[in-house]
Amino acid sequence: MNTTQRYYSLDVFRGMTIALMILVNNPGTWSHVYAPLRHAKWHGCTPTDLVFPFFLFIVGVAMRFSFAKFDFKPSHEVYSKIIWRTMTIFVFGLLLNAFPFIRQDWNWENFRIMGVLQRIGLAYGIGALLVIRFSFTNLWKLISLTLIAYWLLLWGFGGTDPYGLETNLIRKIDMVILGANHLWRGTGIAFDPEGLLSTIPSVITVLLGYMVGVMIQTSDVNQKDNLKKMFIAGAIQIILGLLWSIFMPINKQLWTSSYVLYTAGIATVILAILIWLIDIKGFKSVFHPFIIYGTNSLFIFVGSGLWTKTILKVKFLLNGETVSGYSYLYKTIFQPFAGDINGSLLFALTHVFVWWVILLWLYRQKIFIKI
Numbered sequence: 001m002n003t004t005q006r007y008y009s010l011d012v013f014r015g016m017t018i019a020l021m022i023l024v025n026n027p028g029t030w031s032h033v034y035a036p037l038r039h040a041k042w043h044g045c046t047p048t049d050l051v052f053p054f055f056l057f058i059v060g061v062a063m064r065f066s067f068a069k070f071d072f073k074p075s076h077e078v079y080s081k082i083i084w085r086t087m088t089i090f091v092f093g094l095l096l097n098a099f100p101f102i103r104q105d106w107n108w109e110n111f112r113i114m115g116v117l118q119r120i121g122l123a124y125g126i127g128a129l130l131v132i133r134f135s136f137t138n139l140w141k142l143i144s145l146t147l148i149a150y151w152l153l154l155w156g157f158g159g160t161d162p163y164g165l166e167t168n169l170i171r172k173i174d175m176v177i178l179g180a181n182h183l184w185r186g187t188g189i190a191f192d193p194e195g196l197l198s199t200i201p202s203v204i205t206v207l208l209g210y211m212v213g214v215m216i217q218t219s220d221v222n223q224k225d226n227l228k229k230m231f232i233a234g235a236i237q238i239i240l241g242l243l244w245s246i247f248m249p250i251n252k253q254l255w256t257s258s259y260v261l262y263t264a265g266i267a268t269v270i271l272a273i274l275i276w277l278i279d280i281k282g283f284k285s286v287f288h289p290f291i292i293y294g295t296n297s298l299f300i301f302v303g304s305g306l307w308t309k310t311i312l313k314v315k316f317l318l319n320g321e322t323v324s325g326y327s328y329l330y331k332t333i334f335q336p337f338a339g340d341i342n343g344s345l346l347f348a349l350t351h352v353f354v355w356w357v358i359l360l361w362l363y364r365q366k367i368f369i370k371i
Contacts, residue, residue: 008284008291009275010061013267015290017054018300019352024048026308028330028347032340037348042165043249045262052116052252053205053263054270059124060209061271063131064217074132082132086125088371092298093117096305100313113182114174114194117301122199127206136214143204143211147257150201151248154256163249163256170195170254193253201255208237208264212271223275230272237265292359299362299369300355 027033036047070078093115134142155162157169165171171191174183180190212230219226241250241262250259277283293300314325318332334343334350362368 009271009278010058011294012278012287012290013054013271013274013294014058014297015293015295017051017058018297019290019293019356020047021051021055022300022304022352022355023348024051025304026348026351028334028344029327029340032344034341034345037345039252042253043163043251045250045252045259049252050263050266053202053260054267056120056123056202056205057209057212057264057267059120060127060206060211061213061216063124063128063206063210064213067128067131068217070132072132078132082125082128085371086121086128089121089124089298090118092302093121096302096309099306099309110181112184112192113178114184114192114196116194119194119199119202123202123206126199126203127210130203130207131210136211139207139211143207146200146204147260150197151244151257153197154254155248163251163254165189165191168254170197173197187253191253198253198255201257201260204260205255205264208260209267212268216275223280227272227276227280230268230275234265234268234272237261237268239265241265289356292356292363295363296359296367296369298371300359303358304351304355 024037027037038046039048040046067078094113096117097112097115130142131139154169157172158164159167161167162169165187166189171183174192174195174197175190177196178192183190183192184194185191186193212233215226215230215233216223238261241258241260244258244261245256248256248258250256250262252259274287278287308326311325311329315322316325316328317323318328323331330343330347334347337343338346
């Protein structure tokens, strides 16, 4: 498999992940959503809970190829690239949290510091520094020891309910360092699913993706033997994650060690399937629409977030009631046409399609926003 083919499979996987992100983030109403398109309330893992770890996993795989030009060795150039990209992604996350930059909508006393982009930036930055500094063997040791240490930390310092919403160590640390007013409150209390401590195992998700990138890059041309290894490695991780969940529940918001292994295993299997279908069997054209979604990933993340925040702020009068532009679109177009839950799904699917059209235009104009 040549370098172009590798990137094609990876871009398809990235595109599928981003399309799923748009789908699950934009239901017509959160009151009517099909169960697989919701996050697990606490413990457990739905298809929606795969989006974030898949994206970090893909970051890790791509890292193996992007660092090849630096020969995987420390240098001023590679450090500058890592630091610049980490800071840029983190700042974009802060700006997205602050939008629409209106004083009555936010102030520093209640400003959320962490977020999805912030975690992506930190996980990329720390992961990149580790792969540059450590050998392949030492990275495996680091992955194993970190996952075990994280388990012991949560278990040892979480009191009688170490994996509970109110008592977990992640929340305790964030409360001390960031403060309750700077944490997410979507669960009803001050708790950030992108907390400081839980960022550490998210780095391991990146590293596991990097290890798969190593497998792909160092394998022979036809990749058939490597695919078998990827399937086996993915299956082992899934099984280990499920077994570990008996003692440490699979939990996205805590980013538990069992969750890391389980989701990375599924990602490995899916990527292996895509390589087999696209690069070995030649079904390239079938997956081309996802290539469009696989480009301009930062643009689509920030752009879709800004769009949603904007239409939530715009107000309309509907049947004597003031509603957001978001609700207005759903209640006047999608709900009357398809009903409550199917209208909500159609609303989300429309977002997927419209953003695909926008990305298609950028793709044809050869406009690629990269950092």
